[in-house]
Amino acid sequence: MDDDDRVFRALADPTRRHLLDQLFERDGRTLTELESELEMTRFGVMKHLRVLEDAGLVVSRRSGREKLHFLNPVPIRLIHDRWIGKYTERRISALANLKTELEESA
Amino acid sequence: MTTMTRETTQVYSVFIRATPEQVWDGITKPEFTARYFYGSVIDSTYEPGSPYTGWSADRSKHYVDGEVIEADRPRKLVTTWRAMYDPETAAEPYSRVTWEIEPAGENVTKLTVIHDELDTAPKTAANVAGGWSYVLSGLKTLLETGKPLG
Numbered sequence: 361m362d363d364d365d366r367v368f369r370a371l372a373d374p375t376r377r378h379l380l381d382q383l384f385e386r387d388g389r390t391l392t393e394l395e396s397e398l399e400m401t402r403f404g405v406m407k408h409l410r411v412l413e414d415a416g417l418v419v420s421r422r423s424g425r426e427k428l429h430f431l432n433p434v435p436i437r438l439i440h441d442r443w444i445g446k447y448t449e450r451r452i453s454a455l456a457n458l459k460t461e462l463e464e465s466a
Numbered sequence: 467m468t469t470m471t472r473e474t475t476q477v478y479s480v481f482i483r484a485t486p487e488q489v490w491d492g493i494t495k496p497e498f499t500a501r502y503f504y505g506s507v508i509d510s511t512y513e514p515g516s517p518y519t520g521w522s523a524d525r526s527k528h529y530v531d532g533e534v535i536e537a538d539r540p541r542k543l544v545t546t547w548r549a550m551y552d553p554e555t556a557a558e559p560y561s562r563v564t565w566e567i568e569p570a571g572e573n574v575t576k577l578t579v580i581h582d583e584l585d586t587a588p589k590t591a592a593n594v595a596g597g598w599s600y601v602l603s604g605l606k607t608l609l610e611t612g613k614p615l616g
Contacts, residue, residue: 363481388472419479419578423472430477437599438480438606441615 363416364442367435370415375400376408380417383431390426474584474591478598482575484609486567489575490540492609493565501614502604504597506530510545512537518545527551532560540567547581549590558587577602 370376395405412418419432482489492498496507506520506529520530528550536544543565549555562583570576579598584591604615
């Protein structure tokens with residue numbers, strides 16, 4: 361499995377996307393804090409966090425006795441640069457060309 | 467990380483197919499930074515206490531103002547950070563940027579950027595939030611392909 365596979369796989373789950381949104385709202389949370397907003401066992405949340413960490417979407421760091429989880433948006437940016445920008449820009453430039461042509465012929 | 471205020475700490479991480487020395491050069495040499503860091507050239511001698519300054523390519527505009535706190539080639543670079551390209555961020559106090567470089571396998575390096583001490587610099591925090599992803603994506607592409615992001 362390459363890096364992109366891990367990211368797409370991690371994102372293909374509503375609980376994991378919810379965890380990312382939680383960290384987007386407020387970053388640097390403990391497992392206990394993340395767990396409190398989900399109807400799921402602690403073990404279940406840990407499993408999802410591990411998939412997110414393996415994909416690089418979540419980075420955990422120690423602060424004193426606490427383990428804090430941070431959203432890492434870089435893999436999403438890499439997916440954007442590789443997979444999204446490429447296909448959306450062509451469409452945008454086609455629309456831009458259409459606009460220029462219509463305005464020139466008007 | 468014992469003093470960090472977690473809500474305002476930002477963490478960015480990327481794996482790069484390059485050696486730690488190549489990643490260090492990518493971060494510290496102006497001829498590299500100009501190609502992925504929003505076009506900015508970064509000047510510093512990388513000695514603790516020396517200035518860390520980002521300029522536009524022709525050095526006419528001042529983009530980043532800071533000071534080197536710690537420089538341990540090719541493992542760690544810590545600087546203070548004030549974004550000068552926007553009057554609102556330029557008016558805020560200095561925050562802190564830490565670059566951590568760790569070997570992560572043969573010719574693979576993990577680079578982590580921690581931007582913290584942003585408690586009193588909310589405009590800077592909001593301003594850099596998308597920027598670091600762009601910068602690290604660009605650095606990865608440059609080091610792995612020799613070309614800037616298309």
